[in-house]
Amino acid sequence: MGLAMKKLYCTQNVLPAYIMYMRRTLPIIALVFFISSCKPDHEKKFDKESGQEEVLTKESIDAVVDGFETISFSELNEKYKSYTDPQKKFRSALANKTYHIVRGDDIYKYVVGKYRVKNFLTMDDYYNDNQD
DSSP, X not given: OHHHHHHHHHHHHHHHHHHHHHHHHHHHHHHHHHHHHTSOOHHHHHHHHHOOOOBOSHHHHHHHHHTSEEEEGGXXXXXXXXXXXXXXXXXXXXXXXXXXXXXXXXXXXXXEBTEEGGGGSOOSHHHHHHHO
C-alpha cells in the first residue's frame, strides 16, 4: 500500500508538469501544421477547373495519351538526349520510339484511375523546370 501511495504521489507531480508542457507546445505544433497546410494544392485546383474524372477504360487512357503532342527521337534536342542517356547505350533502342511532350499542368491529368501523369515521370531537372 505504501508503494501505491508513492506512485500516486509521483503521478500527481508529473501530470501537472506534463499538462503545462503541452499547453506551451501544442499551440506551436498546431501553428506548424496550419502553415504547412496552407500550401497551394495545384492538384485540387486543376481537378476543380478541369472537371476531370477517373480514367477507367483503355479508350479513356488512349484519349489522355493521344492528347499530348508527340515527336520522334530525331526531333528531341541533343541536350535532352545526352541528359537521359549520357553513355549512349540505348540510342538504337530509343531511336524508333515516339515521345510525348508534357507541359505545365498536363502533369495533373489522370491517366489511369486516379493516378496522374506526374506519377509516371521521373523527378529530374526537366520535371522541376516544368514546375517553375
